[in-house]
Amino acid sequence: MAQHDRYISPFSTRYASDEMQYIFSDDNKFRTWRKLWIALAKAEQKQGLAITDEQIAELEAHKDDVNYEDAIAREKLVRHDVMSHVYAYGLQCPKAKGIIHLGATSCYVGDNTDVIIMREALQLVRKKIIGVLANLAKFADEYKDMPCLAYTHCQPAQLTTVGKRATLWMNELYMDLEEIDHQIGQLALRGVKGTTGTQASFMELFGGDSAKIKAVEADVCAQMGFTKVVPVCGQTYSRKVDYNVLSAVAGLGQSAMKMATDIRLLANFKEMEEPFEKNQIGSSAMPYKRNPMRCERICALSRYLMVDVLNPAMTAGTQWFERTLDDSANKRIAMAEGFLAADAILNILLNVSDGLVVYPKVVRARVMAELPFMASENIMMKAVKKGGDRQELHERLREHAVAAAAVVKQEGKPNDMIARVEADPAFGLSREEIEAELSPEAFTGRSAEQVTEFLRDVIQPVLDANKEDLGQHVELNV
Template sequence: MQPRALTFCLTPNLHRELVRSQSNYSRNLTKRRVLKRVEGSSIRIRFVMPFDNQPKLDAAGERSTYLSPLSTRYASSAMRETFSDEYRFRLWRKLWYVLADCERSLGLQITPEQVEGLRLAAEEHFPLPLEAAAAYEAKLRHDVMAHVHALGDQVPIARPIIHLGATSCYVTDNSELLQQKRGLELLQRTLWMCIKELARFAARYRDLPTLAYTHFQPAQPTTVGKRACLWIQDLLIDGQQLERVQKELKFRGVKGTTGTQASFLALFDGDHRRVRQLDRLVTERMGFAESFPITGQTYPRKQDFLVLAGLAGIGQSAAKMANDIRLLQHMKEVEEPYEANQIGSSAMAYKRNPMRSERINGLARFLQTLVLNPAETASTQWLERTLDDSANRRLAISEAFLTADAILQLVLNISRGLVVHPRVIESHLLQELPFMATENILMAAVRAGQDRQTMHEAIREHSVAAAARVKDEGLDNDLLERLKADERFACIRDRIDALCDSSEFVGRAPQQVDEFLDEHVYPALEARHELVPDTPAENSILDSAGVIRV
């Protein structure tokens, strides 16, 4: 039997590998790595050169065109890859292979060689002819058909059955759902690692008293660990919401041009059972539990809103945490990590700016507005479908995932390196604690035999004087010294300091931390142990030189 011809397009990367060495041995070794994947098949490989229209680089090595900062500065490489053209187009090829394989298994006249050719073309290391596809698209003005033709050129034997019975949304919608599925998995991994790091922080500072603030005015004390639990609880809600969204994420499946499956019904000679089987088989092969039972040409755009709403929740939680850290860093109580050579200001060399937290707030503001796009898109689709969703979704969905990823990378970095300054916290606490302790002092004096009204007036007088000293003269709070010097308080003078022990004013905060971690956080982390490895990974916002991209 004559071997079938299968064309490999030499992409720039593969070509560089082949010509890196002048020796035939090196070139043949590289070819063999590719050829090994088709060993034993009846398919012959042919290498051809691609079109020479790669984007040119300027002298600085940057492309002379706009690139999203999410790709160049903020998002992780894994998330960038997930929403890249190459990853999406490889999903198209996998979808075409799975469709053909399932159609063949249900009796359509498709040969094993045709399916094998599509399988090989869907492999990760198979060259992807992006230049050839771009040339076809310039001619045909249709991205899906451009890739159908490019794939047909590479796998001529399968050309007659590529995309058989399908509409464009079979590959576009389903591949986007696969991208979202993987994106949700990546976000959950980082999110639960953030929760784990913050849980360590909360446990460490479970009983360190600190001033609480309502209206950003001093209020009854809490603990540093208890405050961190507020951040963790929000992230827990986000993690659980992302899991719900991912679990309920449905595949578009095999539905045809307007969702009626008419083309597949014709292919299977009116056999409804096999059409339903095809939909189910393709859905399962692509890793989904179920597909939408009813669609128009596209899957319901309402699902995009539900996904992006979950991502926007991450922005809300991270922004609240970042705002808190910015306020605390202003007071010098808690600081985000600071690199040894980091510069806070080009003019003010002493500055230590909370730039990570500020960046979180900026990115979160952008992320929370993106959810408006799928809401509008879902509400304005006409009948079975209109194309005004396309451009908007290309922007909103990918940008939302990359932004949420960038935010969580920053939260993870901050969580691993938060710096606490207990002495500063204590100093601020002591400025306010004497006022808060006055009720305890009053009760102790009454129990020692003093008149309540007399002692209340004495405390009021001293409190007013101490407050004036703090506000008008900028001096320390000397209320306790004033009370100790007042003979009316001589009966409890030696107990006044003990009555102002800060640990007595935090209520159940330490116990609440323990209970929250033991009953909610640790069980949730244990149930997701595969997402949160025991050994912390390197912070992915650091580049190869260990520099954080601002």
């Protein structure tokens, strides 16, 4: 039942998916703690500690039914979250309570769980980036031949195509995907390292037998689905890991904000729009408005995500010696909300990229309004071939362009450059001859070929390798 008398994060109610919220949920966290305790007990048993199959079976029987009330009551008394959950687990497992957390420090469950959760979250981010790339690949291919104005300095420049511009968005998302893959590939468990990373408690447990300690750590690592542990650490894994991971995720914010900003500007030009639902209201005061609210939300959440990466950066830098606890409260918020923000951004990107609307006639009209300026060199060459003086024609074209621009900007009238050139005897060209140089398709260079090559060589291999991630559709809550 909804609660309306206290703060609830908009990530939970408006933006983040159920999948990502579960990854950072108490259930996932504390069940993972229990899996780690079970893994440790099994590994220690294999290396000769007096742990029975009955004790392990008791732990496994209660691995998912976390008794939160007992843990909460205990933490209020002892002010220690891990020991409160050790106590609560022990209440459910009286035969095994004496071997829960044996030889471990709090970061055995805390840090290892954080790494496991980050990997799960990165995998979900990865899946959704691939879904966006798949949507944009269809869009780019469909519109690879449609000429449109390119813009440098937000001023009309040499033509590109609608599809080619989409590949610019895709290329940055592909770069994000590569960085996400890199972070997934290099994640390592903290492992079984003891209080300050020296494994001293395990030396005591195993009578100084380093081989057994290393075997326990390797066993736990394998049970949790990892191939490696950090080579050295203090009490915690280096907080630079959090910074590296969130930096990769924050890179998505950069790409998403750039794409969303382009779409917002194109919506202003009336060339392209994000999906707009039948009953959607654009403005409470102006019924005609079609505001690009989804792309605006992408930009807002992207700013939050990009700024959030400062938290793990500062946390990594302010750790003292083997560890200080000023990381904990910040980390609980910053890492979870960074991923929730990324998830929210990707949900909107999936929705927007699945329903982008292009207005071909507007795109063409805007091209034709500027093309006479861009075609001036072609017109000049044609006039030279008919006997004109290149230097004189260049100057006359410059004067005509300045005058035509003034008509557009100062008088609000259409571009009349073609009429000016036609009327200038120095060129000796008819309107038909001039307009023959005004085919937009002749000014897009290799745009269409570049789209085809990019999709074939870069994107399609990713889609082929991840077919289970294709066909994602997202309905937004708001």
